[in-house]
Amino acid sequence: MAVPCDHAEFQGPVKRYQSSEGFERGFCGNCGSSLYFHPKGSGLHGIPLGLFDDQTGLPFLTEFFIDQKPDCYAFANDTNQMTGAEFMETFRKR
Numbered sequence: 001m002a003v004p005c006d007h008a009e010f011q012g013p014v015k016r017y018q019s020s021e022g023f024e025r026g027f028c029g030n031c032g033s034s035l036y037f038h039p040k041g042s043g044l045h046g047i048p049l050g051l052f053d054d055q056t057g058l059p060f061l062t063e064f065f066i067d068q069k070p071d072c073y074a075f076a077n078d079t080n081q082m083t084g085a086e087f088m089e090t091f092r093k094r
Contacts, residue, residue, distance in 0.1 A: 010026065010035060010036070012028065012029075012030075013028060013029030013030050014026050014027070014028065014029065014035060015027055015028075015029040016038075019037070022039060022040050022041070022091070023037060023038065023039055023040065023091075024037070024038050024040060025037050025038070026038065026045075034048060035047070035048075035051065036048075039091035042091050044091070046064075060075065060077060060079060061079060061080060062079055062080040062081070062082060063075070063079050063080070063081045063082065064082050064084075064087045065082070065083065065084045065087060066081040066082060066083055067083040067084055067085075068084060
């Protein structure tokens, strides 16, 4: 789930590292769990849905890296689908 930074609040021992050019990842400094990815310069944080206790009503709008998904993955709703190249280009512009 990608959310604007002003809608996300991270508490606790959050650590960050640059995972690739233009992108950083956040993780728990205690257990190492992944918390988010962040395209630097954008207002977005990509947060794994598994971090939310209640996922009711959360929209599934966009699939990233669709060109790398296994053939057996298919979702019931229509989504915006972005290849890896489209994702990188979109968020490097911000």
